[in-house]
Amino acid sequence: MMLEDFNEMLNDFIEKHQLDSDPHNFATMPPVKGELNGLCNRKACLKPGAIYYNHSTKKHYCPSCADMLNDYNRPGAMDLYGHDLCTRASKGD
Numbered sequence: 001m002m003l004e005d006f007n008e009m010l011n012d013f014i015e016k017h018q019l020d021s022d023p024h025n026f027a028t029m030p031p032v033k034g035e036l037n038g039l040c041n042r043k044a045c046l047k048p049g050a051i052y053y054n055h056s057t058k059k060h061y062c063p064s065c066a067d068m069l070n071d072y073n074r075p076g077a078m079d080l081y082g083h084d085l086c087t088r089a090s091k092g093d
């Protein structure tokens with residue numbers, strides 16, 4: 001799914017459910033792709049629980065995708081960042 005399509009879908013959802021005017025519904029908004037605790041940024045995945053921060057794309061990924069990305073990119077990431085490409089994001093990041 002393209003980001004634009006997703007945003008459009010999200011906007012439709014917000015309009016239909018009048019989330020802006022209802023604080024309770026607003027709190028239960030669908031999670032956002034690539035955001036911390038949102039949906040995994042990988043198009044083929046999009047699972048909720050994106051708690052790993054990818055220092056290259058600056059987006060968040062689920063643990064299984066982060067593992068996969070780390071395994072695949074470890075030598076390059078160690079070279080560039082001195083740590084894995086995806087690291088566990090802590091609250092407040």
Ligand SMILES: [Zn+2]
Pocket residue numbers: 040041042045046047061062063064065066
């Ligand atoms: Zn994922």
